[in-house]
Amino acid sequence: MAGKRDYYEVLGVARDTDADAIKKAYRKLAIQLHPDRNKEAGAEEKFKELSEAYAVLSDAEKKARYDQHGHAGIDQQYSSEDLYRNINFNDLFGGMGGFENIFGQMFGGGRGGPARGRDLQTTHTLTLEEAFKGTEVDVTYWRLESCTPCKGSGAEPGSKVDTCPTCRGTGQVQRLARTAFGTLSQVTSCPDCAGAGRRIEKPCRTCKGSGHDRHRRTVTVSVPAGIESGQVLRMAGQGEVGGRGGPMGDLYVEVQVKPHERFERDGADLATEAFISFPEAVLGTTVTLEALDGPVKLEVPSGTPAGKVLRLRGRGMPHLRGAGRGDLHIAVRVAVPEKVSDKAKALLGELAAELGADATKMGKRKKGLFG
Ligand SMILES: [Zn+2]
Numbered sequence: 001m002a003g004k005r006d007y008y009e010v011l012g013v014a015r016d017t018d019a020d021a022i023k024k025a026y027r028k029l030a031i032q033l034h035p036d037r038n039k040e041a042g043a044e045e046k047f048k049e050l051s052e053a054y055a056v057l058s059d060a061e062k063k064a065r066y067d068q069h070g071h072a073g074i075d076q077q078y079s080s081e082d083l084y085r086n087i088n089f090n091d092l093f094g095g096m097g098g099f100e101n102i103f104g105q106m107f108g109g110g111r112g113g114p115a116r117g118r119d120l121q122t123t124h125t126l127t128l129e130e131a132f133k134g135t136e137v138d139v140t141y142w143r144l145e146s147c148t149p150c151k152g153s154g155a156e157p158g159s160k161v162d163t164c165p166t167c168r169g170t171g172q173v174q175r176l177a178r179t180a181f182g183t184l185s186q187v188t189s190c191p192d193c194a195g196a197g198r199r200i201e202k203p204c205r206t207c208k209g210s211g212h213d214r215h216r217r218t219v220t221v222s223v224p225a226g227i228e229s230g231q232v233l234r235m236a237g238q239g240e241v242g243g244r245g246g247p248m249g250d251l252y253v254e255v256q257v258k259p260h261e262r263f264e265r266d267g268a269d270l271a272t273e274a275f276i277s278f279p280e281a282v283l284g285t286t287v288t289l290e291a292l293d294g295p296v297k298l299e300v301p302s303g304t305p306a307g308k309v310l311r312l313r314g315r316g317m318p319h320l321r322g323a324g325r326g327d328l329h330i331a332v333r334v335a336v337p338e339k340v341s342d343k344a345k346a347l348l349g350e351l352a353a354e355l356g357a358d359a360t361k362m363g364k365r366k367k368g369l370f371g
């Protein structure tokens with residue numbers, strides 16, 4: 001076909017390069033050109049070109065034909081499904097995030113090989129004090145693990161296990177699929193052995209042949225100081241066991257922080273209230289508050305109106321990322337006693353007369369009363 005680039009040039013390797021170096025070159029470039037990571041125009045086309053070059057040069061027979069006859073030798077001989085027949089993309093990129101579905105997305109194919117175990121999710125509730133300090137919590141949950149007696153094989157220990165005749169032990173079968181790029185071969189899990197590659201004569205009694213059983217497990221999760229409700233901690237490899245030696249899934253622990261009786265929270269900032277008397281509001285005072293990290297002194301200046309919010313910088317919650325802490329906001333409340341002594345009544349009467357109309361004047365509205 002005219003216009004096709006030389007396969008060695010596409011992979012950036014010399015003509016006498018060995019199979020291992022070809023594989024390495026392909027992996028390196030494929031990671032750069034992965035359509036999930038590389039959004040440049042034409043990246044997907046380049047990825048296809050690269051994969052075609054690899055399909056040919058990684059196969060001894062195709063490589064020999066290409067070396068002798070060039071593109072014409074390949075294009076006349078192989079359909080696109082023939083071209084990709086022997087590549088196992090899962091082997092090339094197994095365990096590397098974002099490659100599992102690449103051929104599914106690009107060529108409409110499924111993936112073969114051992115399946116990764118399921119991710120699990122659980123929730124853990126903390127107090128605000130725990131979120132303030134950071135803590136370690138034990139999370140207990142059920143998960144599927146490899147069955148102990150049969151070591152995950154699904155066969156009763158000591159019983160006969162044959163190679164699956166359908167997939168000849170590979171656990172994978174190829175099937176043809178029509179896609180936007182033509183008819184291609186897809187590798188999928190063998191339907192007769194579910195990817196195990198074996199035919200079991202006598203299923204394991206413990207797991208009834210599944211190779212899995214459920215266990216209750218406890219993992220210790222390190223919770224960083226400053227965590228907020230709804231944030232999720234990932235425990236890599238603590239999910240369920242994969243099929244046929246596939247990797248374990250992950251455990252996701254969603255954190256909830258209980259409401260606190262004295263503090264409200266907004267990110268790293270905390271808010272609370274301080275009650276003072278009317279004389280204190282007029283004359284000014286010092287109030288000692290119990291913050292999350294111990295007592296803190298708040299200076300209330302003379303003439304502080306009720307509802308005024310004062311701020312103590314750096315006395316809020318720790319920032320989850322980065323150093324320092326948020327602020328502590330304190331709304332000043334003027335306590336109005338319901339019962340007072342006769343003496344206090346008399347003094348307040350005198351005070352009211354002394355202050356006169358000034359004390360009852362209606363204040364000018366600054367903001368909407370409903371916030
Ligand atoms: Zn099979």
Ligand SMILES: [Zn+2]
Binds near residue numbers: 154204205
């Ligand atoms: Zn078993």
